[in-house]
Each structure stands twice: as structure tokens, then as C-alpha cells.
Amino acid sequence: MSEQDREREEFLRVARTARDAAAGLAPLPRAAKDAALHAIADALVDGAARIVKANETDVARARENGTPEYMIDRLSLSAERIAAIAEAVREVAALPDPVGETVRGNVLPNGLELRQVRVPLGVVGIIYEGRPNVTVDAAALCLKSGNVAMLRGSSSAYESNSVLVTVMQEALRGTDVPADAVQLVPGTSRDSVKHLMRARGLVDVLIPRGGASLINSVVEESTVPVIETGVGNCSVYVDAAADLDTALDILVNSKTQRPSVCNAAETFLVHADVADEFVPRALAALKEKGVTVHGDERIRSFDGDVVEATEDDWYAEYLSLDIAARVVGSLDDAVAHIRRYGSGHTEAIVTTSQSAARRFTALVDSAAVMVNASTRFTDGGEFGFGAEIGISTQKLHARGPMGLPELTSTKYVVTGDGHLRGA
Template sequence: MSERDEFLRVAGRAAEAAAELAPLPRAAKDAALHRIADALVDAAPEIVKANETDVARARENGISDYMIDRLSLTEQRIAAIAEAVRKVAALPDPVGETVRGTVLPNGLELRQVRVPLGVVGIIYEGRPNVTVDAAALCLKSGNAVLLRGSSSAYDSNTALVRVMQGALAGSEVPADAVQLVPGTSRESAKHLMRARGLVDVLIPRGGASLINSVVEESTVPVIETGVGNCAVYVDADADVDTALDVLLNAKTQRPSVCNAAETFLVHADIADTFVPRALAALKDAGVTVHGDERIRSYGEDVVEATEEDWNAEYLSLDIAARVVDSLDEAVAHIRRHGSGHTDAIVTTSQPAAKRFVALVDSAAVMVNASTRFTDGEEFGFGAEIGISTQKLHARGPMGLPELTSTKYVVTGEGHLRG
């Protein structure tokens, strides 16, 4: 059987599973999720062993330590992933929720209710936790899921899906509702991207090249998740200690993720006070600063920033930095170079905060808070499917409601249109 035929077989089973899953009550879905969580914990040694194969291969291929951190699983991380599944089970079920309802003048009862999307395809890079997060969110929202992770995590993903399918086999949820796309070649990803009619929506998670490839090549509707070129703007009226804490947390708490800060902008009026302290603190944390001429005047260790630096999603201990003469100049920089993911202002001025929030067109805007908070679990959504940076259907962390569509239910008493 060819890879394409195998994919079509898998996708067809997913479509059948989606039809069985959609009408199941919350209790059935929650029970299945708890079975998955328990099975992951029980199979942790097996999953870690598979992951060690992926990690060893990544090291042989010269993958950076930051990427290996994203790839690596331990029994503790698996326990945390399982706990995230339990948290999803505890969340309200969006399916069947009435978004709005009314009685029309002619007596017809009109309700708009949430329904599953159907079959959701996920294309993502080397983070095997996404395999479980995506499956849990899709199942809870009544969707079947086709998972296409990167080849670097293939052994890990295969083990995780095998464990989840085994757990579902003893539940009311069909095991075919969670499946791994066959193969690791680029063609296997293309099969998923071109499965219009079998796959209802496709969600890419990863770097700019992956996302652009999926958006440009897919015939399946795409919910675009974006890269995270996030900025922290330190306003003229910022509290310096607060600004330092926010900047360091945003950059260094976990630099390999999309909501880590990649740029900081400093108002000229506070630069003399803030920049020397920021450069010293960032250096102590192992961060390389890529700065404009004004930033470089404060420290000999600052690397000259290029145009590529302003647009970079480093995912490492690097950050670009610039002094600006106004809040509006900071906003203009973010609009030109930012990715529309998350941007933050640190200020004690309410007018400045309100203007920044009004002008910055990003999925999330932080005021006196780290960019690292843009996350489904931090927002109380449970594990997210991704951070959407587009403006159609869903924007920001995508939790359960964002994995549903709606339909109208119209109830009458033999009503006829005249």
C-alpha cells in the first residue's frame, strides 16, 4: 500500500470516528480523557525510552540544546502532561452550548449552538507534549484528530499515540479518533494538507517556514498560528525594578517557546537608568543583546543589531534591543517587525498603557506583566492547541471553544414561509 493510500485509509477512519464522537455526552469524553491520563503515567518508562531514541538522534544531527529541551520527555514531564489532560477533562464542554438564541416574530425558535469542527489536522514540530495536548483538546471538543509531528519526534509520538489509542479502546470514544499520520516524509505532510473533504481544518504549530508552507500549500482550511517575535516596551514612566523583573522573566524563564520576549524597547527618557542595569542583568543570565547604536553605547558586550535581528524569533538566549524616543515609535517598531503574538508595556502611566493597548494589534497585549503568560493553561483554558495570530474564527490561545464551529437549530410548529 502506498503512503498516500495508507493516509487516505487513516483519514477515512478518522472521519468515521468523528461522526461517532460528535454526539457523545461529556461524561463519556471525560472518562476517556481520564483513561488516557492514567495510561500515560503507567506507560511513562516506555514513552521515555522511545523519547531517548529521538533525543539521541537529535544530538547526532547537531540540534541545539534549546530544541532538545523542547523534544525531551522525562517521567516528571509525562506526569505533568497527564495532569494537563485531567485539567482538560475538568473544563466545561463547549459542545451544545447555546451561543445566542431568540424567538422570531413569526414564533420560530432560533438557537445558535456549538458543534465540533469534525476532523482536525495538526502539523507541528519537535514537541511531543503537543501530541497529547492536541488529542485531549480535540477529544473534549468532540473532534477526531490527525497528528503529524516532526520526524525528530517520531518515536516519541508513535509511543504516545499507541498509549492513547490503547486507553480509548476501553472507552466509548472510538480509538480511531486519535491517529498519527503515516510516514515522516514531506509528502506525508502534503497528503494531510491536501485532504480537503476528509479533513475539516488544519492547524500548524511551529516556526515561520512550517507555518508559511502549510498556509501556502494547503487546500484544507487553515487556522494560522504564528511565530512569537514578542516585544517588551519599557515606557518613560516605568518602575525600573518592575521593568527588569518583567524583562528577565519574559526572556529567560523559558527562552525556547513562542511567548518568550525576543525584543526590548526602551524610552529614551529612562534609558540612562534602565539600560545599564538591564544589560548587566541579561549578561548575568547568559543573554546576548543585539542592540542599535544607542543601546551599544551603554555596553561593550552588545552585538550590533541587523534588520534580521528585529524580525528574529531567536528561541535562544538572545534578544534585540533599541532605544525609542516615544511610545508611538515603539508601537511603530512593533507593527513593522512584530509577529502579532504578544507584546508588553511596563509603565505606571494609565494613559500610556491605554494608548499602547489601543495601538498594538497583537493577539495578546500585556500591561506590567510578562509575555510568558500568553498560554492556554495560564489563561485558564487548559492545554491550548496553539496561539492563533490570525483574525478569523480564533485569535490568541486556542482552547476548547475555538475548536468548535456553530450551527443553527430552528424549531417551529409546522411553520411555512409565505
């Protein structure tokens, strides 16, 4: 048997084990799941030294490979960071359990009682990059919603992820939750990712978390249903009726509060009627924050330091201190730009006009539309969901920040009293 065949057989063994665990996990009550999450949190804190030691191996290898320092920072774990991860698990335990919730129900004219109730998705595969904290966050959210987690992090964090999963499995052995409810996809090769993407019938859904190339690869190659998340080419549109002081604050916050995340602004659009007054102020404020502006001809006319925008810039998710900028002739022109170049994540309008706000929110087809607020608010925690598995930019099965309810499906429970259907 070749190494590739052995890896596939090992994957299938793990996937079948996960499938079996899903059947045991789904009917468990909230108390059992919450107790398991608290056991995981305690085990993470108790096992911090062991986790840090494994993480040091990953970090050393990353440095040998010339990995940029900001990526090493994302990869690195410390006792303090592990304690914060454990606290996040406890916060998930405190959230309401969506499983069993009645979405809708009624008694039909024939007397049948109909209820649509939330149920776990089953086995959730998560493919992600870099940060080992996602290993724990994703596992906790899956367990709380009654799902088994099959985790495939990047090879750069394999030692860290292996120990984190082992610690969580050890903690689960003392609870009612099956230890196999948290699984690490075996192997670090590209083939191990393909095995997960082709595991239709064993894995119910895949959630990719990472950059555009990762997400596009999973969407295009997977035979397992995929919830597309994360790519954020978000825009801020400054309307002709905008309060310009408010607009400046929202633009700077949207771009610079944390530029490396999917809900940071990557484009700003300015109505021509306020461009002469607003653009110089915006360019100065962004320059003070170290932002490089890639602008159209009108934007560049205000400042020689503005870089000429290319077609690629309008599509770009920079995730850095860069932003594309354009002057538009109308609100409808701004909407047309967003519809052509946007990723369907988050767009913001700054305006004092209710009619402009209503038209913008009606025409913009994105997961979230902000009116006089920063794009940075598109986040499960900020929306009051407590936590999120990701931000969906598609329209089926979930859209926007995905909290615990979005990690469930539904089924219909129909109760009768010997009912028979006639012709």
C-alpha cells in the same frame, strides 16, 4: 504502484476512517469523553515502560545525527514525564465541555426559536515538531472538544508517537469514543505532510505548532484551512512614565524566565526620556542573565558589548538568550516599530500613565497586549483556560491562546411550529 502512491492511498484510508470516527464522536456527552480521557491517562501510566523503550530508539537516533542536547531533552520521555503527561490529560477531563453551549439565542418576532450552539470542528490535523508530549496533549484537547485528531509529529519522534497513539487507541477501545478518533498520519516523508495539507474535504482544519519555517510552509502550501499559531516576536516598551524598577523586572522576566517559547520577549523599546537612566540598568541585568543584546546606535553607546542590530534582528524570533533593543522618541514610534516588525503575538507597555496605556492598547494590533505585566502571561493556563492547543496570531477563526471553545465552530438550531416563509 509506486511507493509514493502507496503512501497516499494509506493516508486516504486513514483520513476516511478519521472522518467516519468524527461522526460518531461529535454527539457523545461529556461523561463519555471524560471517561475516555481517564482511560487514556491510566493506559499511559501502565504503558510507560513500552513508551520509554520506543522513545529510547528516537533519542539514540537523534544523538547519532548530532541533534543539539536541548532538542534531545525535548524529545526525551521518562516514567516521570509520562506520569505528568497523564496528569495533564486528567486535567483536560476536568475542564468544562464547550460542545452544546449556547453562544446566543432569542425568539424572533415570527415566533421562531433561534439558538447558536457550539459544535466540534470535525477532523483536526496537527503538524508539530520535536516533543512527543504534544501527541497526547493535542489528542486530549481534540477529544474533549469532540474532534478527531490527525497527528503528524516530526520524523525524529516517530517511534515514540507511534506507540503513544497505539496506547491511546487501545485505551479508547474500552470506551464509547471511537478508537479511530486518534490517528497518526502514516509515513515520515515530506509527502506525508503534503497529503495532510491537501486533504480538503477530509480534514476540516490544520494547526501547525513549531517554528516560523514550519508554520509558513503549512500556511503557504495547504489547501485545508489553517489556524496560524506560535511565531512570537514579542516586545516590551518602557514608556517615559514607567516605574523603572517595575520595568526592569518585567523586561528580565519576559526575556529570561523561559527564552525558548513564543511568548518570551525578543525586543525591548525604551523612550528616549528615560534611556539614560534605564538602559544601563537593563543591559547590566540582562548581561547578568547571559543575554546578548543586539542594539541600535543609541543602545550601543551605553555598553561596548552590545552587538550592532541589523534589519533582520528587528524581525527575529530568537528563542534564545538574545534580544534586540532600540531607543524610540515617542510611544507612537514604539507602536510604529511593533506594527512594522512584530508578529502579532504579544506586546507589553510599562507605564504609570493611564492615557499612555490606553493609547498603546488601542493602537497595537496584536493577539495580546500587556499593561505593566510580563509577556510570559500569554498562555492558556495563565489565562484560566486550563489548557491550550496553541496561540493563534491570526484574526480568523480564533486569536490568542486557543482553549477548548476555540476548537469548536457553531451552528444555528432553529425551532418552529410549522412556520412557513412568505414572499
